[in-house]
Amino acid sequence: MEVQIRETCKECGGSGIISNPLYEDLLKLDRKKKKEKGRYLTNEEVEEWFSNQGYDPKKPPPEEYGCDNCGGTGKTTRWISIEEFKKLL
Numbered sequence: 001m002e003v004q005i006r007e008t009c010k011e012c013g014g015s016g017i018i019s020n021p022l023y024e025d026l027l028k029l030d031r032k033k034k035k036e037k038g039r040y041l042t043n044e045e046v047e048e049w050f051s052n053q054g055y056d057p058k059k060p061p062p063e064e065y066g067c068d069n070c071g072g073t074g075k076t077t078r079w080i081s082i083e084e085f086k087k088l089l
Helices: 021-037 043-052 082-088
Strands: 002-008 017-019 064-066 075-081
Touching (some): 002 082, 075 082
Antiparallel strands (some): 002 075
């Protein structure tokens, strides 16, 4: 016999949202520019960067998107045995 349990999604940590790693790269570049030149990236530099990544700079990809693993709910379900369920109690 098995029971179905709900648990926090391991992919998004329960937020239901995944950060786009592309923006982590952009943030690193922005920090590097600040360190080297004493200023942050300009809008034109950001647009050029997106263009070089293959995106329309006027329509960049979203910074975050719904987690595919949990459907954006932050929870997943799985079936476990009664024996395993007893251990969780």
